[in-house]
Amino acid sequence: xxxxxxxxxxxxxxxxxxxxxxxxxxxxxxxxxxxxxxxxxxxxxxxxxxxxxxxxxxxxxxxxxxxxxxxxxxxxxxxxxxxxxxxxxxxxxxxxxxxxxxxxxxxxxxxxxxxxxxxxxxxxxxxxxxxxxxxxxxxxxxxxxxxxxxxxxxxxxxxxxxxxxxxxxxxxxxxxxxxxxxxxxxxxxxxxxxxxxxxxxxxxxxxxxxxxxxxxxxxxxxxxxxxxxxxxxxxxxxxxxxxxxxxxxxxxxxxxxxxxxxxxxxxxxxxxxxxxxxxxxxxxxxxxxxxxxxxxxxxxxxxxxxxxxxxxxxxxxxxxxxxxxxxxxxxxxxxxxxxxxxxxxxxxxxxxxxxxxxxxxxxxxxxxxxxxxxxxxxxxxxxxxxxxxxxxxxxxxxxxxxxxxxxxxxxxxxxxxxxxxxxxxxxxxxxxxxxxxxxxx
Ligand code: PLP
Numbered sequence: 001x002x003x004x005x006x007x008x009x010x011x012x013x014x015x016x017x018x019x020x021x022x023x024x025x026x027x028x029x030x031x032x033x034x035x036x037x038x039x040x041x042x043x044x045x046x047x048x049x050x051x052x053x054x055x056x057x058x059x060x061x062x063x064x065x066x067x068x069x070x071x072x073x074x075x076x077x078x079x080x081x082x083x084x085x086x087x088x089x090x091x092x093x094x095x096x097x098x099x100x101x102x103x104x105x106x107x108x109x110x111x112x113x114x115x116x117x118x119x120x121x122x123x124x125x126x127x128x129x130x131x132x133x134x135x136x137x138x139x140x141x142x143x144x145x146x147x148x149x150x151x152x153x154x155x156x157x158x159x160x161x162x163x164x165x166x167x168x169x170x171x172x173x174x175x176x177x178x179x180x181x182x183x184x185x186x187x188x189x190x191x192x193x194x195x196x197x198x199x200x201x202x203x204x205x206x207x208x209x210x211x212x213x214x215x216x217x218x219x220x221x222x223x224x225x226x227x228x229x230x231x232x233x234x235x236x237x238x239x240x241x242x243x244x245x246x247x248x249x250x251x252x253x254x255x256x257x258x259x260x261x262x263x264x265x266x267x268x269x270x271x272x273x274x275x276x277x278x279x280x281x282x283x284x285x286x287x288x289x290x291x292x293x294x295x296x297x298x299x300x301x302x303x304x305x306x307x308x309x310x311x312x313x314x315x316x317x318x319x320x321x322x323x324x325x326x327x328x329x330x331x332x333x334x335x336x337x338x339x340x341x342x343x344x345x346x347x348x349x350x351x352x353x354x355x356x357x358x359x360x361x362x363x364x365x366x367x368x369x370x371x372x373x374x375x376x377x378x379x380x381x382x383x384x385x386x387x388x389x390x391x392x393x394x395x396x397x398x399x400x401x402x403x404x405x406x407x408x409x410x411x412x413x414x415x416x417x418x419x420x421x422x423x424x425x426x427x428x429x430x431x432x433x434x435x436x437x438x439x440x441x
Contacts, residue, residue: 028400033060036418036425038405047404049429051418054225054257055288058337059420065289065333072329081109081323089323092331096285096294099266099335101275106302108295108315109322113256113282114148116293117219120252120278121152122317123297123305124217127250130304136216136249138172140205144227145175147219147254147280156219159227174210176201176220180230186369187362188231189355191272195233199240212247217277222268225257228412229371229378237274250277250301256293260284261338261419263374264348271374277301287334292327343419347375353423357430358415365437366391375421379413379433391440398436404429 010024030046032039036059038046051057058065072088079086093107108123110116121139128136141147141156148154154163155170158178163169179198206212222237224230244251258268259281265271267279278301282293306314321327338344351374358377361367369380384391392408399406407414415429 035059035061036421045403046400047425047429049405049415049417050407051284051416052288053283053407054262054416055283057260057262057284057419058287058334058341058343059418062287062333062337064337065287065330068329068333069289069326072325076325078325080320082318085323086325086328088325088328088332092323092328092335095332095335096281097296099260100279100296101267101269103275103298104277104279104296105299106297108297108317109327110282110293110295110319111291111321111324111327112148112293113254113280114150114153114293115319116256116280116282116295117147117153117156117254118150119293119295119317120219120254120280120297121156121217123278123295123301123315124250124252126315127301127304128216130307133213133248135214138174138210138215139170140174140176140202140215140218140249142176142220142224143178144224144230145219145221145254146224146226147221148256172214174205176205176218178224178227178230179233179236182369185233187359188371189359190373191231192233196235196239198233199236199243202240202243206243206247206249212249215247215249217250217252218244219252219254221254221256222258222272222274223263223373223376225376225416226409226414228380228409229373229376229414229416231371231373232272237272241274241276244277252276252278252280254280256280256282257376257416258374260287260334261344261347261374262376262416264351265344266338285334286327286330287337289334290324290327290330291321292324292331347419350375350421350423350426354426357426360430361434361437364434366395366440367437375417375419377415379415381411381413381437383411395433395436395440398440399432402432402436404432406433 030038031041038048096107097105108119110119139156143158145158147157155173158175179195184194185192253276255267263271269275277298279296286292354375355372358372359370361370366381368382371378381391389410392411396406396408
C-alpha cells in the first residue's frame, strides 16, 4: 500500500535539481522575503547571497514591482501574442532592446532562460536557412556551460552530469574548453590576463574537425555562471567574435545570469564591450518576480528570416505565455528600477568592495581559488578525499545555520547577491563564510 497524500504531504511535489528524499526529511522552506532576506516559517531571517537563484536583482518584494503586477492582473490577465497582443508587450520589447548593444533590436519573448536559449538556437538555424545556407546546422558550446534544460540548451551545455540520463541529445554539437588555467590565474579579480589564446581552439575546430560552412552558431555565457563563475580572459571574447565573423558564424551570448546589472551594465556585452549577434536573457528581466525570458537578435537576423511574403508567418515558434501581461508589467517595473535607482552604477561602485571581501578568503582553510567579477564570486574548496561535493554541501548547510543562504555546486560556492546589498552586508557575508570554513572539517 502506498502512503496517502495526507500521510506524506510533501511527496507530490517532485522538486527540480533536488535530492527529494533527503530534502523532505528536513525541508528548507521560506514563507516570506523582503529586501536582502528570506524568512522561514519559524521567523528565522536568512541573508540571500544568491538573489534567489541569480535573479532577484532589485531585491525581494520591491513595492514598485508588486504594485505593477497587482494592477496588471486586475486589468488584463492574459492575452496570447499569436497574431494579437497587448500594448505593454511592445513597450517592454522596445525598452529591452534599448538595454542591449546597438544593432540588437528584435526581441522574442519566452518564459525562461532555457526557452530563451532554445529560441536562439532555432533562430540561428532559421537565419542561415533563410539565406540559402541550410547546411549550417552545427552548434558549438563550451565545457562547464549551463544553458538550461531544453534539448538544445542541454546539448550545447557543458555539464556532463546534467546530460547523462537523457542522451542522445542533439548530434551536431561540439564544445570548446573552459578558458581557465588555475596555474596561471587562480585568485584573479575580474578578467584574467592569461588565456586569450583559448579562443584559438575555435579556429582549430573549424579548420581541422568541422567544415566551418556547417556551423550555425557559437554559444557562450560571457562569464560562466552556475558552472563555477569563470570570468573570460582578457581578449578572449573579442577573439571568439573575430573568428565567428571570419567564418560567417553567429555568436550568441547567454546572459541569463550576466544580464541586468550583474557586471555593472545592462548586459555583459556592454560591460565587456563585445557585441554578439543574439543575447538570451531571463531572470533579472523581471527580477525573478514573474517568469519571463527573451532572445534579442540583430536586426539583420530578423530581416533575413522575414524576407518572404508579408502574409507568411515568419517563424513557426512561440509560447502560449510569450509576452504574458503579468511578466511584461514586472519587466517594465524592474527596468524602471534599474534605471531610476542606478543599480548598474551601484554595482560598478560596489564591485571593488565585493572583490576585496571575496579575496580575503585567500589563504583561509580549504580555499583553492576565488574568482570574482562585478557582483559575482565563485570559491573553489579543496574536495574531501573520496567525497567530492561533501565539503561544499556541508559549508552550504553551516552557512544556512548561520543565517545565510549560500549555494554550492559540488565543492564550489557560488555568490551572486541582489544588487542592493550594502557594504556592511558584503563584509558580513565573507566574514561569516571565513568563520564557517574555519569550523568545517
Ligand atoms: N542559461 C543560463 C546561463 C543560466 O544560468 C540558466 C539558469 O540558471 C539558464 C540558462 C536556464 O534558465 P531557466 O532555469 O530559467 O530555464
